[in-house]
Amino acid sequence: MENIEKQLREEAKKLLAEKKVDVIVGYEEGTLPYQAAPCFIEDPESAERLVWNKYCSVNLAKYVHDLIFQHKESQKRTKPEERTKKIVGVVARGCTTRSIVLHLQEKQYDRDQVVVIGVPCTGYISKKKLAAAVDGKEVIECSVAGDALSVTTVDGTKDIPLKEVTAANCLTCRFNNPVISDMMIGDPAPAMDVDNEYKEVDEFESLSEEERWTYFTKEMGKCIRCYACRNTCPSCYCKVCFVEQSQPKWVGAGIDETDTQVFQFMRMFHMAGRCVDCGSCLEVCPMGVDLRTFLKKLDKDAYNLFDEYRVGESLDTLPPLSAHSTEDKEEFIFEP
Amino acid sequence: MTENKANENWEPKIIAFVCNWCTYAGADLAGISRLQYPPNVRLVRLPCSGRVNPFYVVKALQEGADGVLVSGCHPGECHYITGNLSARRKFSMLKNFLSYVGIEPDRTLFTWVSASEGEKFAHVVKGVTEKVKALGPAKKLVKKFE
Numbered sequence: 001m002e003n004i005e006k007q008l009r010e011e012a013k014k015l016l017a018e019k020k021v022d023v024i025v026g027y028e029e030g031t032l033p034y035q036a037a038p039c040f041i042e043d044p045e046s047a048e049r050l051v052w053n054k055y056c057s058v059n060l061a062k063y064v065h066d067l068i069f070q071h072k073e074s075q076k077r078t079k080p081e082e083r084t085k086k087i088v089g090v091v092a093r094g095c096t097t098r099s100i101v102l103h104l105q106e107k108q109y110d111r112d113q114v115v116v117i118g119v120p121c122t123g124y125i126s127k128k129k130l131a132a133a134v135d136g137k138e139v140i141e142c143s144v145a146g147d148a149l150s151v152t153t154v155d156g157t158k159d160i161p162l163k164e165v166t167a168a169n170c171l172t173c174r175f176n177n178p179v180i181s182d183m184m185i186g187d188p189a190p191a192m193d194v195d196n197e198y199k200e201v202d203e204f205e206s207l208s209e210e211e212r213w214t215y216f217t218k219e220m221g222k223c224i225r226c227y228a229c230r231n232t233c234p235s236c237y238c239k240v241c242f243v244e245q246s247q248p249k250w251v252g253a254g255i256d257e258t259d260t261q262v263f264q265f266m267r268m269f270h271m272a273g274r275c276v277d278c279g280s281c282l283e284v285c286p287m288g289v290d291l292r293t294f295l296k297k298l299d300k301d302a303y304n305l306f307d308e309y310r311v312g313e314s315l316d317t318l319p320p321l322s323a324h325s326t327e328d329k330e331e332f333i334f335e336p
Numbered sequence: 337m338t339e340n341k342a343n344e345n346w347e348p349k350i351i352a353f354v355c356n357w358c359t360y361a362g363a364d365l366a367g368i369s370r371l372q373y374p375p376n377v378r379l380v381r382l383p384c385s386g387r388v389n390p391f392y393v394v395k396a397l398q399e400g401a402d403g404v405l406v407s408g409c410h411p412g413e414c415h416y417i418t419g420n421l422s423a424r425r426k427f428s429m430l431k432n433f434l435s436y437v438g439i440e441p442d443r444t445l446f447t448w449v450s451a452s453e454g455e456k457f458a459h460v461v462k463g464v465t466e467k468v469k470a471l472g473p474a475k476k477l478v479k480k481f482e
């Protein structure tokens with residue numbers, strides 16, 4: 001890890017000094033012992049702030065999109081011939097690069113506008129799982145030692161196996177190494193437990209209809225509609241999201257539970273064939289709503305229905321709902 | 337708003353989103369041919385089945401439809417060449433996802449009816465009405481207006 005960090009800072013410094021990028025999006029140390037915060041580095045000296053560790057959770061592709069779009073917006077009144085391109089460097093692990101692939105496929109920016117600094121990933125520590133492992137006690141100190149996380153709270157120090165606090169999406173991640181990159185730092189990370197990728201979905205599918213509905217309503221009942229999940233989602237980049245539209249008004253703003261269900265259902269459905277399972281929505285949700293059980297289903301369906309499609313796997317296969325085919329399965333059609 | 341009570345006089349409300357070129361014309365033909373079919377279906381005409389935003393389906397359910405039918409031209413016969421192929425992709429995922437969260441699969445049905453298939457239109461409407469009737473009034477996702 002330290003080695004990777006050192007290399008990362010050097011590369012970042014070089015890119016900035018040579019003016020190959022305008023800004024580098026990376027992680028810096030957070031204000032709490034088990035957190036890393038996104039940061040924007042604009043001058044070579046600040047490259048020292050960059051970190052790469054087990055606490056780097058949110059998907060940085062979101063910020064790449066935001067930065068490029070803000071820049072584009074700010075140039076609206078500039079003469080076309082005087083407009084400049086903003087080049088963003090990004091510290092990217094597997095899921096981040098998949099989001100970038102999706103952005104590129106959806107023509108959000110050009111390939112030459114992003115410089116992908118690929119890093120290998122072995123999964124990040126889920127704040128929710130960590131909190132549960134220490135019974136919600138305040139974490140005073142936290143460090144990784146081998147396969148364990150040593151955590152200090154008021155009750156003393158204890159070692160927790162990393163597996164128990166690693167985010168669920170990381171445990172079964174298929175793309176923990178970048179799918180595209182302009183430079184790679186460190187050696188590729190070992191494969192994760194990919195065979196169990198759809199285990200939760202399979203289990204959920206085997207429940208009865210009533211049980212599934214009860215679970216769905218229970219989870220969505222917790223949601224306070226803060227929209228943090230949408231705001232952090234790299235695939236949610238719409239200028240005006242449907243929840244804020246007023247003509248037509250898709251979802252009511254009140255406390256009606258069906259409005260929340262419809263909001264969640266539709267937001268998740270907008271991820272059909274577009275969710276990279278980075279787990280950022282779960283990390284930021286203040287209420288601990290289980291969105292993954294549902295989002296992963298969309299992933300599984302896209303894989304099964306559309307030629308084993310995996311989001312962001314390659315630049316050449318378009319997301320299934322951006323394409324069409326005469327060969328698609330038709331079993332669901334009533335009286336074909 | 338009236339309570340959703342399943343008594344024997346209960347008749348389902350079904351919203352059908354149909355394309356202008358095939359299914360709507362098919363419905364027209366059924367009418368011209370004086371074919372009988374249940375009056376439970378309210379048609380909403382759209383340019384193409386590809387124009388049917390999945391939101392329309394979900395929103396119809398939320399606002400009290402007991403069933404939703406989406407119908408367009410047969411694959412390969414779309415007026416806009418590929419609109420119904422995009423629709424097919426969207427709706428295969430939508431239908432799966434709706435039933436995954438626990439909504440009865442028979443509440444949302446998708447089919448193809450061409451302009452010459454008046455008989456099929458009547459037949460489909462009959463089939464859909466029977467299916468939705470068998471399920472009873474919709475209770476899930478339904479907004480209550482007081």
Ligand code: SF4
Binds near residue numbers: 230237240241242267
């Ligand atoms: S929820 Fe849908 S409309 Fe809203 S930002 Fe995400 S993709 Fe766009």
Ligand code: SF4
Binds near residue numbers: 226284
């Ligand atoms: S972050 Fe959680 S509480 Fe906030 S809108 Fe998303 S699911 Fe709801």
